[in-house]
Amino acid sequence: MAKRNALYAQSGGVTPVINATAAAVIEAARAHPDRIGSVYAARDGILGALEERLIDTSSLSADDLAALSHTPGGVFGSCRYKLKGLDDNRREYERLVEVLKAHDIGYFFYNGGNDSADTALKISEMARKLDVPLQCIAVPKTIDNDLAVTDNCPGFGSVAKYVAVSILEASLDVMSMASSSTKVFILEVMGRHAGWIAAAGGLACRAAGDPPQVILFPEVPFDEKAFCSRVRESVETNGYCSVVVSEGLRNAAGEFLADAGTTDAFGHKQLGGVAPVVAELVRRELGYKYHWAVSDYLQRSARHVASATDVEHAGAVGRMAVALALNGGSGVMPVIRRTADDPYAWTIESAPLEEIANKEKKMPEDFISEDGFGITPACRRYLEPLIRGEDYPPYGDDGLPRYLRPNFVYLDRKLPDFSV
């Protein structure tokens, strides 16, 4: 079989471990020099692929790849741009084919969530229809943990660990001061439609009375009265109340409590700032002194407190993506299958993108406790292995993690300009 080049691209919101997947793809591809020539990376995701802004990863040394695997963010750049269907937007697909041909690319690895799985599926269908020789593999990544089929999504475990550790630590703080000062602490976390990240906060709660005493899920319409009564009960019993609130919290009418009023390129609403809304309610209805935090990007870039399990998953899906491609696969995604909870065991399998693209995995109903403010033992059984283990980046003498900031080598462009 002829030797072809590979293209890797990152898509959508980045994660603390997406670069671990990138490093694994590059390393695995380098292990097959008879089949795979160079590994290129698209600058800024699919946009860079269309615009022929391609990085030659050959300039990255083995040490660089090791550093890449513990660097948060998306080192090659990412974007939120979703290709339309082949019939609606033939121009972009034709351009993509030109770019692939121009650089002799036979393998395309697209590292993203369900929107990106959809794009990868369309590209693989396009390749079949146009008889373009291409192995197109979607590689899973999303802190939202909402991809179908896979047991969990690389990126989520580390965010879950960050949230569980953070709410545990902040609760020890508020608990210290509660007798005469702040009584309520509210931590806002990400999760537009599914409460996976908020649920992770529940891992800090091992016994009745442990923090967080209240979790506000996007799946549970916000009931002001029940919430206030639960907060008061916790303050009266435990002396304080620790709250995790999902950015996607909605009222009974289905409206987001915090809505910045802007939308991203996928048409998703940009949310933020539900914590101060909930805090103001606590002040008004209960009169307690409060503090609130919004972790925002901190939660999804906190490689310094990554889950070792998550880092392993991120590497494994990258390696499997290359194996699937070399095996002639296309229009598929490596997914994680859990084979046992205790001790936790997992394998990587292949799943067709038709089962994943544009689908959103909700939390099972039996993961949220009956009162709507906590997680169930089933949820804990599912989540706990995902935050297990520590995987620290190396630090420099300056007290900071040694993250990779490479100077990239770009391929010479061979095609005319193109803009999306």
Place this chain on the structure above:
Amino acid sequence: MAKRNALYAQSGGVTPVINATAAAVIEAARAHPDRIGSVYAARDGILGALEERLIDTSSLSADDLAALSHTPGGVFGSCRYKLKGLDDNRREYERLVEVLKAHDIGYFFYNGGNDSADTALKISEMARKLDVPLQCIAVPKTIDNDLAVTDNCPGFGSVAKYVAVSILEASLDVMSMASSSTKVFILEVMGRHAGWIAAAGGLACRAAGDPPQVILFPEVPFDEKAFCSRVRESVETNGYCSVVVSEGLRNAAGEFLADAGTTDAFGHKQLGGVAPVVAELVRRELGYKYHWAVSDYLQRSARHVASATDVEHAGAVGRMAVALALNGGSGVMPVIRRTADDPYAWTIESAPLEEIANKEKKMPEDFISEDGFGITPACRRYLEPLIRGEDYPPYGDDGLPRYLRPNFVYLDRKLPDFSV
């Protein structure tokens, strides 16, 4: 000399390493069984001392103390309550003397900031005036790094490390997405009047163009126009802009940009939420998509990313406090003296509380760059050693740090009720 008991109390806002000081005081006291009997701890700071809510730390095993030394928050509870002068409030001082007498306490260690140094000074003056045999030692602690005399304050180094690591990580995230999505990231950090914590963000910036490109200090009146122009410049040059803003940011009229309108027990205003104010300005004036985070309690409880230097300082001041007390000292505080920058070296000395109480150390003017948006090499030279080294807590199989949550043994009360 007769054997007396010791009392330890925590005061004011807690830190990631105040319990390391507590553990050091208890361990050091245990090493002198000929001079010091039991070590008691006041529940909730000076309030517990007045109300005779005293914990017997003898029940803590050596393993407990090891765990205590890596547990954030204030395990014995803290408070923001400041004793008035002896002439204005004889009742409280008389009560304190009764409690100390009732439990044969000859050593009092008060672990706090400049308000607490003032309380410790008054107690030691009271003891002298009333001829009460007492060694009263203030032990430094504050994330604000604003204590006089000492080179730096235990607690600050770890918060500084958290802020520097967090802005570095979040900047790698925004940099990944900036070409087509979020261009400005804003991190709000603590610091009412002094920009020490905000300055720590500057440690992530090693070369021109590195993040954070803008730091907003409480010392520099906010200039909207200069800020917007700097943000635009960074977006045009670097593709994005990363901002650290101090909660204490004020406008030219000296008003806080974010003012929750409530005050704490010391009469300090409760601040919070300047990040969304700055973000809204970015949207309105520049039209860039933004994200913002408020780290609030997360920054001062993040023991998981503590500075090893800070942990060492916290232990050393605790041990020195016991040594000073055994040496007959009172009305003093162990302070950190820097003897060299490179390689960093330090010793612990004793300083009289008169030089520390109620004073607030500002950042030197030459620590802020001329344009007001960054730190100078002198500031970096000062700050960098303070975040150096990692000191991780042990983690359990549940993926979470093993923090101490002891069941305390309280002393039987010997006195009638008392309320402040």
